[in-house]
Amino acid sequence: MALSAGTFAAGRRAAVAQAAPQGAQATKAGSPAQDAGLAVERYEPKSMLHVPETHVPRSRFPVIDFHTHITSAGGGGNPSAIHFSMDPANCLAVMDRKNIRTMVNVTGGYGDGLREAIGKLQTAHPGRFVVFTEPAWTRASDAGYSKFQADQIEDAFKAGAKGLKVLKNLGLFLREQGSQKLVPLDDPRFDPMWEAVGSRKMPVAIHTSDPEAFFLPIDRFNERWEELHAHPNWSFHGKDFPSDRELQEARRTVMRRHPRTQFVCLHVANSENLPYVSECLDSHPNMFVDIAARIGELGRQPRMARKFFDRYQDRIVFGTDASAGASTPQQTFGDALYEIYYRFLETEDEYFDYAPAPVPPQGRWRIYGLGLSEQVLRKVYGENAARLIGLSA
Numbered sequence: 001m002a003l004s005a006g007t008f009a010a011g012r013r014a015a016v017a018q019a020a021p022q023g024a025q026a027t028k029a030g031s032p033a034q035d036a037g038l039a040v041e042r043y044e045p046k047s048m049l050h051v052p053e054t055h056v057p058r059s060r061f062p063v064i065d066f067h068t069h070i071t072s073a074g075g076g077g078n079p080s081a082i083h084f085s086m087d088p089a090n091c092l093a094v095m096d097r098k099n100i101r102t103m104v105n106v107t108g109g110y111g112d113g114l115r116e117a118i119g120k121l122q123t124a125h126p127g128r129f130v131v132f133t134e135p136a137w138t139r140a141s142d143a144g145y146s147k148f149q150a151d152q153i154e155d156a157f158k159a160g161a162k163g164l165k166v167l168k169n170l171g172l173f174l175r176e177q178g179s180q181k182l183v184p185l186d187d188p189r190f191d192p193m194w195e196a197v198g199s200r201k202m203p204v205a206i207h208t209s210d211p212e213a214f215f216l217p218i219d220r221f222n223e224r225w226e227e228l229h230a231h232p233n234w235s236f237h238g239k240d241f242p243s244d245r246e247l248q249e250a251r252r253t254v255m256r257r258h259p260r261t262q263f264v265c266l267h268v269a270n271s272e273n274l275p276y277v278s279e280c281l282d283s284h285p286n287m288f289v290d291i292a293a294r295i296g297e298l299g300r301q302p303r304m305a306r307k308f309f310d311r312y313q314d315r316i317v318f319g320t321d322a323s324a325g326a327s328t329p330q331q332t333f334g335d336a337l338y339e340i341y342y343r344f345l346e347t348e349d350e351y352f353d354y355a356p357a358p359v360p361p362q363g364r365w366r367i368y369g370l371g372l373s374e375q376v377l378r379k380v381y382g383e384n385a386a387r388l389i390g391l392s393a
C-alpha cells in the first residue's frame with residue numbers, strides 16, 4: 001500500500017530521522033541510514049525498554065477457548081454445508097501443549113453440516129471440542145421463518161449443539177430479500193429463536209458491531225488506519241449502516257426482552273468503552289463477555305481493564321477467535337497466540353506485542369499485562385465457560 005496521507009508520512013519520517021544516531025544524521029538525505037522515504041508500513045520500531053519478559057508456555061489453570069472457528073458453514077452455495085479449515089488432530093496437539101481443555105467451535109452451521117461438525121469434533125473427542133449452531137440466515141425473509149428457525153434450534157439441540165453463534169452480519173449485512181433493507185438486530189422475527197435457545201440453556205455467542213474506528217472515515221485521524229487500509233471492506237462508514245451505539249442498544253433490547261437467555265457478547269461487547277460495557281453488565285444480569293481478539297484494546301488500558309476483570313470476574317470468558325490463515329495475525333491459531341493471551345492475563349510485563357506479527361495489526365500500540373489473581377484466572381480461563389455450556393468444572 002502506498003501512503004497517500006502525506007502529513008502522516010512526514011510525521012513518521014521526522015520521528016525516524018530524529019531517532020538516528022549523530023553520525024547517521026550527518027549523511028546525505030536519502031541514504032539508507034536516514035531512509036528519508038520510509039513508508040509507515042515498513043516501519044517496525046523495536047522497543048528499547050529493559051523490562052521483564054515472561055514466557056508463559058502453559059496457562060496456570062485449564063482453559064476453555066470459548067471462541068474458535070475450526071469450521072465454517074455455507075460454502076459452495078449450500079447454506080448447510082460445512083468446511084473444516086483446521087485439522088482436529090493438529091488442534092489437539094496445540095491444546096495439549098497449551099493446557100487447553102476444550103475448544104468451542106462456534107461456527108458449526110445447521111442441518112447436515114452441523115451434524116458433520118459435531119460428529120468429527122464433539123463426538124469423536126468428548127470434552128475436547130464443543131460445537132455451536134448458527135441461524136439459517138438465507139431463510140430470514142421467508143414466510144414462516146420464525147417457526148422454522150425455532151424448530152432448527154430444537155433440531156440442533158437434539159443433534160448435540162451446545163450454543164448458538166450469531167455473527168456480526170445480524171445488524172450489518174443481513175438484508176431483506178427484495179427491498180435490500182437491513183434487517184434490524186432486534187427484529188421480532190427472531191424472538192422465537194432467542195426463546196428456544198434460552199429454554200434449552202444454550203448460550204448465545206453474539207458478535208455485534210465492530211471497533212468504533214470502523215465507523216469513522218479512513219483518514220489520518222483514524223487509529224486503525226493501517227488495518228482498514230489492509231481490509232477496506234471492514235469499514236462501516238457512510239452508506240446505510242447503523243451507528244455502533246445503535247447496534248449496541250438494539251442488542252440490549254434483545255437481552256432485555258429475553259431474560260432467560262444468556263448472551264455472551266463477543267469481543268468484550270465494546271472494548272474501547274469499558275464504562276459503557278460495565279453499565280450494560282450492571283443492567284443485564286443475563287449478559288457475559290468474551291475477550292477474543294481484543295487484548296490489544298484491554299491491554300492498552302490496563303488499570304481500567306484490571307478493575308473490570310475484578311468486578312465482573314464471574315461474567316468474563318476466555319476466547320481468542322482462533323482461525324486458520326495468516327491474514328489476521330491476532331487470531332492465527334497456534335502456540336504463539338495462546339502464549340500472548342497467557343502473558344497478558346497472568347503477568348505484569350510491560351509494553352509487549354498483542355499479536356505475533358512484525359507490526360501490531362490492529363493499531364500501532366503495545367500492551368501491558370494485568371497480573372490477575374488466581375481466583376480470577378481460574379474463573380476466566382475455564383470455570384465461567386464451563387457453567388455456561390454445561391461442562392463439569
Ligand SMILES: [Zn+2]
Nearest residue numbers: 067069207321
Ligand atoms: Zn469470531
